[in-house]
Amino acid sequence: MRRLLLAITIALCGLALIAGTVEWQWRQRGYLPGILDGQDLWAQQRQRVYPEDGQQALVLLGASRTLYSIDLQRIRERLPGYAPVMLALDAMPAMATLRDLSADPHFRGVVVCDIDGIGLWKITWESQQPWVDHYHRQWTPSRDLHRRLLNLWQQHAVIARSDFSLLRSLVRTLRSEPEPFHPHMQMSSAREGSIDYQGVDTSQHRRDLEAHLAKYNGKFPGPDPAVWHADLAEAKAWVEKIRQRGGSVIFYSSPISGLRRQVEEDTYPRAQFWNRLAESTGAHTLHADDVPALKAIALPDESHVDYRNKRAYTDALIDALVTRKLL
């Protein structure tokens, strides 16, 4: 027994010394701990769409614009009857998740689905399906506990990030590469993202979009409006199912500016696409262009909100939804 206790003591001291030294060394260079997004974290939020205590779930679907722009605490403060759940996924349109919620007989919440023309085009509908499958096939209470403990670890330890793993450090040393970027994005365990645009070269986003656009001779190929609307008949059934259970669906076009806006207007002219969306899907719609307060929000990279403006943006969105009696 003495041998065991001595070995355990040495092991724990050694671990604390090694891991503590590495942690201290990264913190000295200004790195901070942070939650890493993933399928388990998403599934952990997905299981929260059935709130109790008389609340109704307010499910936020969409891609990065919603993931990094919404202040969940502000929603809790201003809409106490709703439990906000963030299911937006970076760079992935949300139709697969909307379909999944409609097929879930226990879901009775309100869905605010931030989406644009391409996100409603059927060819992108399956983008989030792997996350949906993960929730239904892999997610268990055991994974939930693991993820909760991992959240705690990631919230407190810089070394929980794979950028600082032994292998990555070795690779950087062998390649004489600089240290990892100081991330300008943060994520919370409730999947609320934040972007700090201070010191970020936002013109790079525009240059990337220009380069991408140049490949298509200045205009992205878009769908035939008739086909685009006809495909949405399927989504109309999803919306109806949610409505029958006491919930609702609001398709929301979030603010964009500059070249991004020009591209959207060229490829999906509002008159032909968005303006007929309510009719095609039976859902409520809200376009940021119709809300001066949303239009006025600064968009450093033409589509996302700096974390300092999240509260104002969330207020503007809540006001618009409440004013139109959508909440």
Next chain:
Amino acid sequence: MQFDSLTFVVFFLGLLALYQLPWSWSARKWLLLLASFVFYGAWSPAFLLLLIGSASVDWWLSLRMAAATAPQLRKRWLLVSLAANLGLLGFFKYGNFLNRNVESLLAAIGVHWQAPVFDILLPVGISFYTFQSLSYCIDVYRGQVPVQRSLRDYVLFVAFFPQLVAGPIVRYSEFRDQLEQPRRSSADGVVVGLSLMLLGLFQKVVLADTVFAPVADTGFVAGAAPGTALAWSATLAFSGQIFCDFAGYSMCAIGAALMLGFHLPDNFRSPYAAVGFSDFWRRWHISLSTWLRDYLYVPLGGNRGSQWLTARNLMLTMLLGGLWHGAAWTFVAWGAFHGAWLGIERFGRRVLPDSTLLRAWPMRACYGAFTLLVVVWAWVWFRAPDFATAASIHGAMLGQQQTPAPVLSTEAWIALASFGVLVLAHLLTRSFDLRAALGRAPAVALGLLWALLLAAIVLSPGAGRAFIYFQF
């Protein structure tokens, strides 16, 4: 619940604490059974019912077998057990595979029938626990083990959580005494068990998931046409990944059991240092290869008939062994390739004179290197998603791809170096008794070893991949 999850840490520490309480052996067996159910039910409560149902049926059939005096009746009960176990495995694991093949076969003769595709989830560990349960029924039929009259003890034998989902496949004869005699955690058992668990987790988390898997994944992409360097690096990286993943799991299983006072058999003994193919199969997934030997190869006739019959038996055993790993023809090809080399080796032993030259170390070294090369070559079928990808990778390994040779990434060089170290470690530990060495190690050395292993694990945060053998 995976060994490399934080949930398991909480679960196992809680179990160890409860296990130390001064309860009767019977109560502690109930505790182990409950813990095993929690461990397995963490994946799927529905499949836990399947596991309990399957084990209960075999337990009942074994009682009927033991009660029957007429040989015909005993045989009938055995056939029911075989049908139940293989039927279960067939339905969950091979149903869609069978349908697809019947559809292709009918299409070949001009009959167009669209096979239904069942959305069936494979219950984790089903291949392992059905084989374990089946071996017990066959042993009872043969009169090699006494029947277990306690349902609880029998279900605990099948469902004992350390080995439940990915082996080692334990024989009842190895476990029976351990069920009868009260077990306790001992300080020495915890020392060795904890060491094995940390070594296993190091292999899984640091080597398999972090070092090898990303490099293997870059080469094994369906439809890709990798160059020679990429094909070799991906294949060698997968050779490292599959060993560290599976042997890592087995080591964790053996370690966890040892900490509870149970002894599970070794499943790997430095397989990449094997000299010859029969030697490889005495060192790789030992509990499966001995299972296939005792319950398939020997009943087929083993080596008791002519050379051709022996070769046939070997090939059939390896074909089915390949199919056991997965419902795809690529696994069958992998098994067939190994079967062919086992046959060739057997033939070679017969025709070549048993000279001292052949037994000299340079010849053995050459043959060992050749064995490793063939084993690595065969892993391509095991890992590739289809034959076209496997052919593309094999072609690239032979330099047949016309794509420009890419410069290997730093990660690939690290994986190759790690594989080299792994092979060297196997060579150095060919006849090494790890458990005995850990049992004798001084506390300071153990403490330092544990600290280094723990630090490497903590400093390798990653994707948290499932163990490869879970899908089998």
